[in-house]
Amino acid sequence: METRLEEFKEYLRKIEYLNAASGLLYWDMRVGMPKKGIPYRGKMLSYLSGEAYKLQTSDTMKEYIEYFVALEGLDDVTKAMVERAKKNYDQTKKIPEERYIAYVELTSNAEAAWEEAKGKSDFEIFKPFLEKLVSFNQEFVEYLGYEKNKYDTLLDNYEPGITVERLDVVFGELRDAIVSLLNKIENSKVKIDDNFFKKSFTEKEQEEFSLFILEKMGYDFEAGRMDVSTHPFTINFGNKDVRITTHYLENEFRSALFSCIHEGGHAIYEQNIADDLDGTMLGGGTSMGVHESQSRYYENILGRSREFWTYFYPEAVKRFPQFEGVSFDEFYKAINIVEPSLIRTESDELTYSLHVIIRYEIEKELINGKIKVEDLPQIWNAKYKEYLGVEPKNDAEGVLQDMHWSGGSFGYFPSYALGNLYGAQFLGKMLKEMPDYNKNIAEGNLDEIRLWLKENIHKYGSVYKPAELIKKVTGEELTAKYFIEYLNNKYNKVYEL
Amino acid sequence: METRLEEFKEYLRKIEYLNAASGLLYWDMRVGMPKKGIPYRGKMLSYLSGEAYKLQTSDTMKEYIEYFVALEGLDDVTKAMVERAKKNYDQTKKIPEERYIAYVELTSNAEAAWEEAKGKSDFEIFKPFLEKLVSFNQEFVEYLGYEKNKYDTLLDNYEPGITVERLDVVFGELRDAIVSLLNKIENSKVKIDDNFFKKSFTEKEQEEFSLFILEKMGYDFEAGRMDVSTHPFTINFGNKDVRITTHYLENEFRSALFSCIHEGGHAIYEQNIADDLDGTMLGGGTSMGVHESQSRYYENILGRSREFWTYFYPEAVKRFPQFEGVSFDEFYKAINIVEPSLIRTESDELTYSLHVIIRYEIEKELINGKIKVEDLPQIWNAKYKEYLGVEPKNDAEGVLQDMHWSGGSFGYFPSYALGNLYGAQFLGKMLKEMPDYNKNIAEGNLDEIRLWLKENIHKYGSVYKPAELIKKVTGEELTAKYFIEYLNNKYNKVYEL
Secondary structure, eight states: OHHHHHHHHHHHHHHHHHHHHHHHHHHHHHHTOOGGGHHHHHHHHHHHHHHHHHHHTSHHHHHHHHHHHTOSSOOHHHHHHHHHHHHHHHHHHHSOHHHHHHHHHHHHHHHHHHHHHHHHTOHHHHHHHHHHHHHHHHHHHHHHOOSSOHHHHHHHHHSTTOOHHHHHHHHHHHHHHHHHHHHHHHTOSOOOOOGGGGSOOOHHHHHHHHHHHHHHHTOOGGGOOEEEOSSOOEEESSSSOEEEEEOOOTTOHHHHHHHHHHHHHHHHHHHTSOGGGTTTTOOSOSOHHHHHHHHHIIIIIITTSHHHHHHHHHHHHHHOGGGTTOOHHHHHHHHTOOOOOSOGGGOOHHHHHHHHHHHHHHHHHHHTTSSOGGGHHHHHHHHIIIIISOOOSSSTTTTTSOSTGGGTOOSOTHHHHHHHHHHHHHHHHHHHHOTTHHHHHHTTOOHHHHHHHHHHTGGGTTSSOHHHHHHHHHSSOOOSHHHHHHHHHHHHHHTTO | OHHHHHHHHHHHHHHHHHHHHHHHHHHHHHHTOOGGGHHHHHHHHHHHHHHHHHHHTSHHHHHHHHHHHTOSSOOHHHHHHHHHHHHHHHHHHHSOHHHHHHHHHHHHHHHHHHHHHHHHTOHHHHHHHHHHHHHHHHHHHHHHOOSSOHHHHHHHHHSTTOOHHHHHHHHHHHHHHHHHHHHHHHTOSOOOOOGGGGSOOOHHHHHHHHHHHHHHHTOOGGGOOEEEOSSOOEEESSSSOEEEEEOOOTTOHHHHHHHHHHHHHHHHHHHTSOGGGTTTTOOSOSOHHHHHHHHHIIIIIITTSHHHHHHHHHHHHHHOGGGTTOOHHHHHHHHTOOOOOSOGGGOOHHHHHHHHHHHHHHHHHHHTTSSOGGGHHHHHHHHIIIIISOOOSSSTTTTTSOSTGGGTOOSOTHHHHHHHHHHHHHHHHHHHHOTTHHHHHHTTOOHHHHHHHHHHTGGGTTSSOHHHHHHHHHSSOOOSHHHHHHHHHHHHHHTTO
């Protein structure tokens, strides 16, 4: 059995090598590939992913899975590894290959159509593609099967085990709490000025400050690097080469800064996964939601906290003459300004989850056939009006703003808000276990936090499913209460409610 | 037959995709990979090259080759493609796999030993490895077979068709001509001062000037990019993504500059290979020697010419206050200063070939068992004394200076000097066909040259073997006379002989 297990791991490693190679090709494409290289790069990528697909769906894979599924008394890691391999195998086998190929082709055309539609702010251009994408996803749900809700099957791709039943509860509570807080904030006498963040900041000085903070966070630059790309992302090839990217805006100090902290959170997760998960398919974060819990914890709960800036504000003032005359309190408040807006990626910490919940509510109904694609712009705008009090003037700043659907990602959005909930739930536990939590942060000592996250979350990679992990770490099921409590505490102070 | 040919190409493309992916992984490793990523990167690379090896030696490959070899009346491209595939296949099949694996393992240990030996300047550390490397190469020659000279078989890896018989003639003539010119230069009354090139130059200003020149040369930045690495190199993934690297020395203006022009020459070759050679295994330069003919043509024949600097000297003076008071003539001469020295990579245009010829003479005797590894330091030093009039004080600046042997590259060195010969031979033809050759250069118009090189050399990729290509382009066999004539003309003027 031991020999067989080693052979199986060696087999899985081949898939990992191919995926890691594709990953580097992708990274390079986003970060600096000369533009005429695009067509050839596309062919290379499709060859490599085709090879990975063959290995994932081969008879050899089937035999390994059958052998190990039949064994009793496997340890946690081997069990999780076999389960994951089986799930991948079953899912790819259940979808007829020609339908999958047609879908991949559709998404590549749909992305171009979405780009054009967004550029022209015309939903009609994207509509026929979106209709097909939705119908493909409905078809896939039929192949894959579902229990209570069709949308559950799609959610499961990104957040294994999560259901509409559960999300309706937690997102419902969250939505109501935020909307109520938002109303109070609108009536607050506190008006925050954040114009000093919109002065001019060179790329170089922004970069240096971000690197300084990342270093302090414990992002290991000997196992990573930071580059520039249009959209920031994190990517890794094993746990010893975990790269982040960012994007600088000359007139918005907070943009690159918080995107670096965010991606740094993703990267620290990957860097701290245990070495011995190599070759098990479990050497990556366990779900998009848990991944977002790490990035959003670092970005918001930690990175927008009073204690964090107690340490970093003097450094910022020292580096940036632009902040001359800005007091600590003004600086801190401007980082936490709340302004209901139309664009998810530019929204503040409080309203961000509302953007996500709107998408969740729409996707759920869409996949279950309760609403039609053609009605989306109107539904979208109505929800923005209702929850956020703002209304898009056109589709580009409304229903067309995100690229997710054009790539076929339905069920992904909830991860972002789940990340907020998980993160606050972890915070609750950290506060209990680390008496010096706030003191350490205020002194710029972020190591204890990173080590706690490593010991409790990171090192396990994907050994535990999200629900198992949350229970294991916090002793509780997923709940919105910690995040709601956190938001109330924070904004009550910031806006003196 | 057409269908079969398309299938064969599709099969060969898979090998190209794998090699291109390995290429990018290698590039990334040299240019910016975080250091902890090394072990995993090694595993990825060995997996990908193993897969390429499998495809290259498979029964499918054998069947394709047998099918096409038997066909009559193939066009030039298909014929060359089949020949190349057959040669690769035969060569890999002739060497027993376990001996090849042992050799690869040896080279990886030998590289580490060489590095240590060079660091400590102690040949004894490297000696046992070098003895094994030589003996392995002798063994491989037995497997692969040879006609007149064992060393021919190794030469053939880098310069298909070249022989000791031919090299003895051309390198003999070249050696005598250079030695005689060198003696005259030593007695010249002209003493050149190049100290102004050793002032301080920032990386950024050096980079900008190099980019300016590369642009003028016609290196296509939409199909390439330039990065920094310890040792400069050119690498490509198809002909639309051809990258170069360089290395800046603060106190040596000429180092990065001429390395950029050199790598630019390699890159322009690859960028201008015909698109339709994709999938034929012929979409790369035809040999190391012809590749060096392009890089060394650009670096020396063009890049160190009076006309080239007629155009670029004013630009250099404009950009670099360091050159204040330096006349055009002083500038031009300092670029062409001759100083016999110990290190090949730092040597001037005239003496460079002598460094190479010394290595050729040694390798030839070594592989034929006429000299022993243990006697190398002494033989090396004696030849340097005889040809160049300088003597290494230790092994680090003598026999240990190059890494080639530690990696198992025997037969590679002659390419460098062959590049000089080919380059001057092409120059002879260009001068006949382009009446405005010198005028164009002096006006900074380098396009005609690039287009001539493209039409006559680049576009063919590896369709023609070096000897065929030289004949086709110049109407003559390989000869040293053009290069010798070029050297005499040039240095007679520079040193007023």
